[in-house]
Amino acid sequence: MENLSFDLEATPLREINQFLHGDASNLSGKTIHISNPNGAHNIAVGLNAPVHVTIDGHAGYYAAGMNQHSTVTVTGSAGTGVAENMMSGLVHVKGFASNAAGATAQGGLLVIDGDAGLRCGISLKGADIVVGGSVGSFSAFMAQSGNLVILGDAGEALGDSLYEARIFVRGTVKSLGADCEQKPMDEASSKILGELLVKAGFQDIDVDSFKLYGSARTLYNFHVDNAGAY
Amino acid sequence: MCGIVGLLLKKESLRNRIGELLLPMLIGMTERGPDSAGLAVFTETVPEGNLKFNLYAPSMSFKWESLLNEFRTLANNKASMSSQGNHAVLISNLPIDTVKSWLKQQYPNIHLLSAGHAIDVYKDTGRPAEVAERYDFINLKGTHLVGHTRMATESAVTPAHAHPFTAGTDWCLVHNGSLSNPNNIRRKLEHEGITFETDNDTEAACRFLEWRMREGDDLETALDKGFDALDGFYTLLMGTSDQLALVRDPFACKPAVVAEHDDYVAIASEFRSLAHLPDIKNAHVFEPSPKEMYLWKI
Numbered sequence: 001m002e003n004l005s006f007d008l009e010a011t012p013l014r015e016i017n018q019f020l021h022g023d024a025s026n027l028s029g030k031t032i033h034i035s036n037p038n039g040a041h042n043i044a045v046g047l048n049a050p051v052h053v054t055i056d057g058h059a060g061y062y063a064a065g066m067n068q069h070s071t072v073t074v075t076g077s078a079g080t081g082v083a084e085n086m087m088s089g090l091v092h093v094k095g096f097a098s099n100a101a102g103a104t105a106q107g108g109l110l111v112i113d114g115d116a117g118l119r120c121g122i123s124l125k126g127a128d129i130v131v132g133g134s135v136g137s138f139s140a141f142m143a144q145s146g147n148l149v150i151l152g153d154a155g156e157a158l159g160d161s162l163y164e165a166r167i168f169v170r171g172t173v174k175s176l177g178a179d180c181e182q183k184p185m186d187e188a189s190s191k192i193l194g195e196l197l198v199k200a201g202f203q204d205i206d207v208d209s210f211k212l213y214g215s216a217r218t219l220y221n222f223h224v225d226n227a228g229a230y
Numbered sequence: 231m232c233g234i235v236g237l238l239l240k241k242e243s244l245r246n247r248i249g250e251l252l253l254p255m256l257i258g259m260t261e262r263g264p265d266s267a268g269l270a271v272f273t274e275t276v277p278e279g280n281l282k283f284n285l286y287a288p289s290m291s292f293k294w295e296s297l298l299n300e301f302r303t304l305a306n307n308k309a310s311m312s313s314q315g316n317h318a319v320l321i322s323n324l325p326i327d328t329v330k331s332w333l334k335q336q337y338p339n340i341h342l343l344s345a346g347h348a349i350d351v352y353k354d355t356g357r358p359a360e361v362a363e364r365y366d367f368i369n370l371k372g373t374h375l376v377g378h379t380r381m382a383t384e385s386a387v388t389p390a391h392a393h394p395f396t397a398g399t400d401w402c403l404v405h406n407g408s409l410s411n412p413n414n415i416r417r418k419l420e421h422e423g424i425t426f427e428t429d430n431d432t433e434a435a436c437r438f439l440e441w442r443m444r445e446g447d448d449l450e451t452a453l454d455k456g457f458d459a460l461d462g463f464y465t466l467l468m469g470t471s472d473q474l475a476l477v478r479d480p481f482a483c484k485p486a487v488v489a490e491h492d493d494y495v496a497i498a499s500e501f502r503s504l505a506h507l508p509d510i511k512n513a514h515v516f517e518p519s520p521k522e523m524y525l526w527k528i
Contacts, residue, residue, distance in 0.1 A: 036505075038501070038502060038505035038506070039500055039501030039502035039503075039504070039505050040502065057505075058501045058505070058515065060500060060501065060502060061500075076515070077501070077515060077517075079485075079500065079501065080485065095515075096516065096517060098485065098517055099482060099485075115517075117482065117517055118481070118482050118520065136482065136519075136520070137481075137520070138481075
């Protein structure tokens with residue numbers, strides 16, 4: 001496996017991103033190390049090849065956004081919108097993540113070891129997010145599918161206007177949003193949770209210590225009483 | 231969009247270098263606020279019985295000496311002054327209201343930037359690097375400061391609309407965001423006899439909090455009332471003679487990152503502005519929670 005290093009203090013971000021956007025067959029299997037990110041925005045966005053990228057430090061906004069196939073590790077914290085609209089692959093933030101982590105993500109796994117800010121997993125569309133710490137208010141707002149696993153606590157209005165995403169919370173929930181309710185932990189959900197905890201490196205955490213939240217399906221669903229209106 | 235930065239130096243030996251440490255922080259926020267910049271720095275206090283007044287003239291070649299000579303004839307006071315282009319610091323033992331009304335009558339074009347025992351304020355239009363150069367920010371000394379880079383959204387780009395805003399003495403505030411009820415606050419405060427200098431929303435927040443503290447609230451209580459009174463998006467960073475304070479609105483619409491280190495506390499809208507601080511790798515970096523008060527004392 002080939003290793004490559006970039007220093008963001010010496011090489012412009014655009015050059016690094018353009019390299020990462022090169023021919024997928026050439027990039028495949030490479031390990032790329034980016035030092036001195038220093039909070040720069042848009043690091044490693046739009047990747048589309050099975051590469052391993054390590055951002056060694058704090059990343060700015062939209063790190064690893066739109067990710068496909070690649071594994072991106074941020075050793076520090078990540079700014080707003082980390083892994084937003086991810087399609088596949090793995091994004092691992094070892095520190096905390098700011099607001100809107102994993103927003104609209106459609107596939108892949110986002111792991112945040114620390115806390116996530118507000119609106120984590122907003123409009124989630126199929127990806128999985130595992131947060132080792134707590135999440136801020138309005139997380140999983142209008143989340144459509146996928147799983148949000150929270151090992152810590154959740155802020156206000158969790159899962160407001162939720163569609164069919166699952167939310168697993170180990171700690172306390174400050175308040176639930178409209179149409180979000182606690183559900184009995186069924187076998188299928190328990191299995192999904194167990195697998196996600198293993199994938200995210202939290203295999204020692206007991207699945208039974210979580211509560212499951214989902215949609216009460218009173219807001220979005222077609223209601224038979226309204227049939228005459230169409 | 232706007233950028234805010236703040237720095238409080240716990241280590242005495244760093245205090246001679248506050249300007250040098252601030253400079254990359256402020257310039258790092260250029261993209262967030264390219265139209266104006268400013269800062270308030272808390273320096274050594276003036277001799278007892280005196281106040282210092284920071285003044286802004288509309289022209290870089292303003293004749294500060296004649297203003298000083300004229301001012302000295304007022305009750306035969308022994309005021310002193312240092313000046314730098316369109317900025318001057320006047321030190322006087324006359325009461326604040328006397329100085330204010332004299333300025334208003336004699337020099338209505340001179341803008342009073344700040345009054346206090348330790349506060350100096352510099353602000354002007356232009357890119358942050360230009361403003362920093364204009365006022366030699368790199369050589370500033372002091373214990374703590376707040377800075378701002380502005381991208382105007384709700385009022386004009388003029389020196390008076392740039393941040394920080396001040397009210398009373400040794401009190402300043404910078405704001406990233408926009409308030410939706412500044413006119414209500416303004417009307418309420420005008421009933422209390424408080425006058426405004428601009429139509430800027432931040433000035434309303436600044437004067438509201440200063441008014442609460444003048445009415446006897448401590449900073450925490452004033453900020454608590456601020457959460458109820460101020461509607462809109464805000465990250466507010468404030469300075470008093472011995473404290474920095476930070477609050478974010480309940481929706482955390484506007485960003486903030488804090489780095490706490492044994493030698494300093496640094497605050498910025500984004501980590502970009504903290505990245506070059508000394509030994510930042512060993513600082514505790516975190517994102518302040520919405521609707522929480524963060525206070526640091528020198």
